Amino acid sequence: MAATAAESLARDLRRLVGDDGVLTGGQLTPYLVDATEPRGVRGRADALALPRNAEEVAAVVAYCYREQVAIVPRGGGTGFAGGAVADGGVLLALERLDRVLEMEPLRWRMRVEAGVTTRRVQQLARESGLRFPPDPGAPEQSQIGGNVATNAGGPHAFKYGVTGAFVMGLEAVVPPGEPLRLGGSTRKDVAGYDLLHLLVGSEGTLGVVTETTLRLIPAAEAAYPVLALLPDAEAAGLALEAALASGTVPAAVEYFDDLSWEIARRGFPAELPGGYVLICEADGSAAEAASGRDLLREALDEHALQLYAPTERAEIAALWRWREGVSFLVDAYRGGKLSEDIAVPLERLFDAVARTREIAARHGVECCSFGHGGDGNLHSCLLFDRGDEEARLRAEAAAQDLLGMAVELGGTISGEHGLGTLKNGWLRHQWSPAAVRLHEAVKRTFDPEGLMNPGKKLA
Amino acid sequence: MAATAAESLARDLRRLVGDDGVLTGGQLTPYLVDATEPRGVRGRADALALPRNAEEVAAVVAYCYREQVAIVPRGGGTGFAGGAVADGGVLLALERLDRVLEMEPLRWRMRVEAGVTTRRVQQLARESGLRFPPDPGAPEQSQIGGNVATNAGGPHAFKYGVTGAFVMGLEAVVPPGEPLRLGGSTRKDVAGYDLLHLLVGSEGTLGVVTETTLRLIPAAEAAYPVLALLPDAEAAGLALEAALASGTVPAAVEYFDDLSWEIARRGFPAELPGGYVLICEADGSAAEAASGRDLLREALDEHALQLYAPTERAEIAALWRWREGVSFLVDAYRGGKLSEDIAVPLERLFDAVARTREIAARHGVECCSFGHGGDGNLHSCLLFDRGDEEARLRAEAAAQDLLGMAVELGGTISGEHGLGTLKNGWLRHQWSPAAVRLHEAVKRTFDPEGLMNPGKKLA
Numbered sequence: 006m007a008a009t010a011a012e013s014l015a016r017d018l019r020r021l022v023g024d025d026g027v028l029t030g031g032q033l034t035p036y037l038v039d040a041t042e043p044r045g046v047r048g049r050a051d052a053l054a055l056p057r058n059a060e061e062v063a064a065v066v067a068y069c070y071r072e073q074v075a076i077v078p079r080g081g082g083t084g085f086a087g088g089a090v091a092d093g094g095v096l097l098a099l100e101r102l103d104r105v106l107e108m109e110p111l112r113w114r115m116r117v118e119a120g121v122t123t124r125r126v127q128q129l130a131r132e133s134g135l136r137f138p139p140d141p142g143a144p145e146q147s148q149i150g151g152n153v154a155t156n157a158g159g160p161h162a163f164k165y166g167v168t169g170a171f172v173m174g175l176e177a178v179v180p181p182g183e184p185l186r187l188g189g190s191t192r193k194d195v196a197g198y199d200l201l202h203l204l205v206g207s208e209g210t211l212g213v214v215t216e217t218t219l220r221l222i223p224a225a226e227a228a229y230p231v232l233a234l235l236p237d238a239e240a241a242g243l244a245l246e247a248a249l250a251s252g253t254v255p256a257a258v259e260y261f262d263d264l265s266w267e268i269a270r271r272g273f274p275a276e277l278p279g280g281y282v283l284i285c286e287a288d289g290s291a292a293e294a295a296s297g298r299d300l301l302r303e304a305l306d307e308h309a310l311q312l313y314a315p316t317e318r319a320e321i322a323a324l325w326r327w328r329e330g331v332s333f334l335v336d337a338y339r340g341g342k343l344s345e346d347i348a349v350p351l352e353r354l355f356d357a358v359a360r361t362r363e364i365a366a367r368h369g370v371e372c373c374s375f376g377h378g379g380d381g382n383l384h385s386c387l388l389f390d391r392g393d394e395e396a397r398l399r400a401e402a403a404a405q406d407l408l409g410m411a412v413e414l415g416g417t418i419s420g421e422h423g424l425g426t427l428k429n430g431w432l433r434h435q436w437s438p439a440a441v442r443l444h445e446a447v448k449r450t451f452d453p454e455g456l457m458n459p460g461k462k463l464a
Numbered sequence: 465m466a467a468t469a470a471e472s473l474a475r476d477l478r479r480l481v482g483d484d485g486v487l488t489g490g491q492l493t494p495y496l497v498d499a500t501e502p503r504g505v506r507g508r509a510d511a512l513a514l515p516r517n518a519e520e521v522a523a524v525v526a527y528c529y530r531e532q533v534a535i536v537p538r539g540g541g542t543g544f545a546g547g548a549v550a551d552g553g554v555l556l557a558l559e560r561l562d563r564v565l566e567m568e569p570l571r572w573r574m575r576v577e578a579g580v581t582t583r584r585v586q587q588l589a590r591e592s593g594l595r596f597p598p599d600p601g602a603p604e605q606s607q608i609g610g611n612v613a614t615n616a617g618g619p620h621a622f623k624y625g626v627t628g629a630f631v632m633g634l635e636a637v638v639p640p641g642e643p644l645r646l647g648g649s650t651r652k653d654v655a656g657y658d659l660l661h662l663l664v665g666s667e668g669t670l671g672v673v674t675e676t677t678l679r680l681i682p683a684a685e686a687a688y689p690v691l692a693l694l695p696d697a698e699a700a701g702l703a704l705e706a707a708l709a710s711g712t713v714p715a716a717v718e719y720f721d722d723l724s725w726e727i728a729r730r731g732f733p734a735e736l737p738g739g740y741v742l743i744c745e746a747d748g749s750a751a752e753a754a755s756g757r758d759l760l761r762e763a764l765d766e767h768a769l770q771l772y773a774p775t776e777r778a779e780i781a782a783l784w785r786w787r788e789g790v791s792f793l794v795d796a797y798r799g800g801k802l803s804e805d806i807a808v809p810l811e812r813l814f815d816a817v818a819r820t821r822e823i824a825a826r827h828g829v830e831c832c833s834f835g836h837g838g839d840g841n842l843h844s845c846l847l848f849d850r851g852d853e854e855a856r857l858r859a860e861a862a863a864q865d866l867l868g869m870a871v872e873l874g875g876t877i878s879g880e881h882g883l884g885t886l887k888n889g890w891l892r893h894q895w896s897p898a899a900v901r902l903h904e905a906v907k908r909t910f911d912p913e914g915l916m917n918p919g920k921k922l923a
Contacts, residue, residue, distance in 0.1 A: 183898040190809035194876040350649035416651040439642040
């Protein structure tokens with residue numbers, strides 16, 4: 006965009022969102038990347054708008070739609086797929102929409118604007134004896150609007166479901182700048198087509214989420230993790246099956262292959278040897294969590310070299326704090342990391358773990374994987390020295406093969422991170438022709454000019 | 465349709481689904497109605513096709529689409545909104561697609577064809593120590609494909625969610641006769657837009673569900689109901705709040721106003737006086753269910769005249785059998801019943817109960833209501849003598865007012881029954897203009913010729 010055009014764009018946006026609501030030039034730098042930065046993904050934008058409310062969001066979308074300018078909605082910028090990285094146009098950051106509009110503890114729900122952080126949502130629920138179960142990483146940075154737009158998951162999705170399962174209501178702005186209100190405070194609603202869940206996970210390509218009403222659940226009184234150290238992948242697979250047959254529903258079932266555990270165990274709150282690892286958790290009332298823990302111990306013990314089942318609150322908190330940081334430990338291991346998010350039917354999990362290794366070996370890249378084992382959701386990491394461009398390209402090639410492998414195993418190219426720009430073109434390998442056709446038709450129906458987060462989530 | 469045209473249609477269909485797969489004339493009679501029959505709703509159809517598999521479904525849809533003939537998919541015909549009642553065209557009954565394709569107890573899932581009954585799904589799960597929680601009424605007749613197409617609920621949706629929450633995968637046939645496969649055996653998937661949940665609850669207006677992969681959960685070891693008898697609506701409201709604050713998550717929270725209880729208690733397995741009634745249930749491991757029951761007893765006791773909390777398996781089974789039959793008892797009370805399914809934010813439940821009465825009184829009709837209280841979901845029944853056409857019309861007028869009341873209270877015109885034909889035109893009162901526009905655009909996107917279950921789910 007020519008300098009004068011960019012200036013006139015910024016001037017127009019200032020009229021819509023205030024003088025302090027528009028960033029340009031060097032001010033944009035922190036907003037041009039997300040967690041794909043180590044892969045060399047860096048965007049560009051003509052301006053960034055910081056609307057203060059849904060009306061201003063609508064005004065910006067209407068303006069951009071009229072002027073044929075691309076709109077790239079952006080939450081906390083913690084995504085792993087480049088979904089919030091712009092390639093020109095206007096970045097629309099939701100961070101000033103950070104009001105908690107209603108907290109209704111007796112009714113198990115809250116209504117918040119899109120820019121409220123995930124941590125704040127979790128804390129507000131907790132202060133009322135309630136719980137917002139989705140726990141994707143980086144809760145301090147990530148915003149609930151982004152969680153909704155990506156249908157974010159996390160370890161506790163196994164028992165409780167992903168973000169979409171907790172969205173009762175949603176307000177968004179859709180092209181050409183109209184407010185869209187779906188659902189609300191009613192727990193059941195089959196009146197119209199489920200447009201709400203069409204917006205959930207749409208990665209900003211259909212509209213901009215401005216507000217959401219979240220369903221909460223009573224907090225569990227206790228939650229006890231049980232970590233099983235296993236000799237190999239086969240034993241880990243058997244332990245996973247045993248955990249599912251234990252008679253309790255684990256709240257989470259996380260796995261680590263031997264290298265990811267080797268990397269991550271250095272920060273682990275207890276001294277444990279190497280191996281494959283499964284971490285299950287039992288929660289509920291104090292009695293239920295304790296009996297669930299006993300069932301899980303018994304189920305896992307048959308296959309494990311060693312169990313670690315802390316019961317002290319501080320030890321348990323340390324374990325989950327460690328879990329939140331695993332991704333950073335793996336990042337730091339070689340300096341460069343390319344993390345793929347795939348999911349397969351859960352009985353294929355350790356097939357996929359083994360195939361991840363084969364693929365990496367074929368491309369001459371080191372790799373490890375860990376993730377949400379109960380959901381068959383692997384974070385397969387290709388590791389290389391930061392700055393080694395040649396190795397990064399080998400890792401990128403391996404990443405493409407990982408996607409093909411996921412499809413081959415009857416799984417998905419994305420379990421919880423979305424397609425962003427990185428997985429463009431892959432959906433057509435996973436989906437049937439009619440599904441791809443309808444995916445594209447839905448996009449055109451919502452966004453006929455193709456200006457909402459263009460270049461993302463392409464089939 | 466002229467006789468010769470109808471004959472030629474039947475002949476063409478026989479070529480697609482076999483000689484024994486086409487019904488015409490008087491043979492159609494049982495297929496022309498659903499549970500709206502007491503409201504005088506009776507359809508007509510030119511022929512009924514009974515395909516044996518998804519390929520035949522696709523062939524029928526392709527044929528009808530080519531010939532511009534309406535297609536009305538039909539499951540068990542137990543719907544309350546006329547969704548499966550045809551107004552000409554071809555009825556497409558799924559009853560011969562009744563195969564259980566995969567039962568995977570270790571992986572907590574099963575794959576079944578659309579015509580398998582809900583009861584069979586529930587029983588198969590139970591035989592493996594698992595559970596398919598959705599429990600809409602009439603499980604012997606209703607088919608899983610219909611449950612998916614209406615996103616059916618039931619008492620236990622309170623804790624576990626409605627049918628859509630258990631659909632991992634879905635196969636459908638969409639215009640102009642293409643197979644559509646969405647999801648599958650993977651527990652998490654954010655690759656494409658959530659077309660799966662767009663099909664769920666679409667009442668056959670976007671496509672025909674032919675197969676579904678269902679998520680199951682481990683069966684609870686025990687489940688204990690606690691029935692509270694309450695002096696009035698106010699006490700019932702307080703008891704409902706107390707149940708939600710009890711510290712346990714009830715598996716179900718059912719309510720009955722005084723008249724529905726008066727009608728239904730005659731068939732109740734224990735002798736109890738009149739009043740308002742709340743039935744909560746605690747489930748889980750034996751210990752957890754027992755402690756949940758104690759918490760519920762304590763919470764409800766403060767407001768109740770009397771509690772009934774059976775602990776014997778036979779007594780508990782009798783209670784739930786009675787619950788399944790309540791709708792029939794209310795049907796029988798005056799011979800004529802018009803049942804509306806609305807839902808409101810749960811704190812407005814007893815407002816809605818009271819307003820149901822006011823509306824009925826204004827129209828000179830007797831009424832009662834009961835339903836899924838924890839979900840704010842009322843089945844508001846307008847009662848009249850069968851055959852009293854004038855009273856039926858008054859009831860129909862009152863029903864329209866009930867829908868307006870639901871919208872006014874921030875609720876929905878349908879909690880779990882769908883729109884069918886009966887609620888056509890009401891969605892635009894509930895939804896914002898952009899939502900209505902997109903609802904209609906989605907319909908055109910899937911079904912450009914408007915031949916899929918025409919005249920249903922209209923905004």
